[in-house]
Amino acid sequence: MREVLVATPLKPGVVRRTYAFGDGIAVRELSPILGDISIAKPCINANEGDRLERTRYWLCASNEAERVYGGVGDDLYAKAVYAMYALQIICPSGAKNVFLKFKHTEQGYDNIGYKLPKELCSTLIGRITSAEDQGLERDFEAVYIGVKRAFTERIVRLQNPILLLEHGMQIGNASLGALMFVMALDMLLMADKTAHFVERLGGFLGPQSYVFPPDSVLHRQASVRVRDVLADLFEFRNRIAHGREIPEKPYRQRYDLLDEDGGRTNDDDYGYSDLMCEGALFLLAKALRKVFVEGLIGDIREEARWRPQLRLYEHRWKDAATTPLPNTAP
Numbered sequence: 249m250r251e252v253l254v255a256t257p258l259k260p261g262v263v264r265r266t267y268a269f270g271d272g273i274a275v276r277e278l279s280p281i282l283g284d285i286s287i288a289k290p291c292i293n294a295n296e297g298d299r300l301e302r303t304r305y306w307l308c309a310s311n312e313a314e315r316v317y318g319g320v321g322d323d324l325y326a327k328a329v330y331a332m333y334a335l336q337i338i339c340p341s342g343a344k345n346v347f348l349k350f351k352h353t354e355q356g357y358d359n360i361g362y363k364l365p366k367e368l369c370s371t372l373i374g375r376i377t378s379a380e381d382q383g384l385e386r387d388f389e390a391v392y393i394g395v396k397r398a399f400t401e402r403i404v405r406l407q408n409p410i411l412l413l414e415h416g417m418q419i420g421n422a423s424l425g426a427l428m429f430v431m432a433l434d435m436l437l438m439a440d441k442t443a444h445f446v447e448r449l450g451g452f453l454g455p456q457s458y459v460f461p462p463d464s465v466l467h468r469q470a471s472v473r474v475r476d477v478l479a480d481l482f483e484f485r486n487r488i489a490h491g492r493e494i495p496e497k498p499y500r501q502r503y504d505l506l507d508e509d510g511g512r513t514n515d516d517d518y519g520y521s522d523l524m525c526e527g528a529l530f531l532l533a534k535a536l537r538k539v540f541v542e543g544l545i546g547d548i549r550e551e552a553r554w555r556p557q558l559r560l561y562e563h564r565w566k567d568a569a570t571t572p573l574p575n576t577a578p
Contacts, residue, residue, distance in 0.1 A: 252321035253310035342370030394540025429528035430485035451561030
């Protein structure tokens with residue numbers, strides 16, 4: 249038997265070691281990669297090819313076959329994509345989004361197939377946040393299984409938000425990315441107006457919870473909370489979707505992410521539109537993760553079961569409106 253696998257490279261800092269999950273999914277080191285005979289070589293420039301060969305950790309979907317030829321192992325592309333979706337839901341850190349099919353030989357890993365979707369752009373928070381610090385080992389399998397179910401069982405209310413998470417990360421524009429992420433949340437929560445969006449998402453995630461996780465470098469916690477951004481997010485989405493001018497205040501003004509002590513956490517220039525984009529992305533990832541980890545797929549699939557849950561979240565939002573903020577992160 250010979251191993252065949254589809255692997256996609258991970259950015260530095262996303263993980264610090266290997267992992268083995270179920271369904272043939274793992275984070276692995278692949279060495280040596282036989283780049284000189286790679287079938288993808290004509291489609292990847294020399295510098296990018298060198299970077300791929302130097303990549304330490306890869307997210308892989310693998311299997312074994314008696315003979316590896318033609319379309320053998322092509323089913324692993326879908327598994328690898330589901331695994332990448334799951335990784336971005338746990339920690340939206342971006343990715344090269346290159347999927348290479350290899351067969352394992354005595355000489356090393358021979359690339360025999362490829363798919364090259366558009367790169368998933370990183371974000372300010374994503375660049376300084378490790379998936380390991382966000383519960384990769386604890387939650388990956390639950391999220392991966394949920395993502396796979398969403399596509400194999402064709403649960404549109406989950407499929408579309410996952411695809412919009414991907415497309416929003418690919419587009420490389422803060423306004424259009426925010427539009428896609430908020431649309432995804434709108435679909436998930438069946439929110440047709442601002443009040444429904446604010447109350448349902450706020451009640452689902454907790455209005456006083458933080459939008460962003462602490463960074464993995466200096467462990468600073470950006471002080472932005474869910475309740476601070478929901479109404480502005482939906483208004484931002486409406487303005488873009490309906491072709492209205494985006495006003496200077498607050499959307500086109502400079503904005504600094506502050507930690508709980510008032511210190512600035514963004515080293516680069518940052519604007520309120522960036523907060524809308526990154527905030528919507530992390531809220532979408534947080535919502536999808538909660539759905540999969542808490543086993544809510546069955547409720548979401550059946551509208552008659554999901555609507556009462558949404559009303560419950562609305563009540564939670566209203567009940568929490570008068571609750572004082574905690575002193576520490578939830």
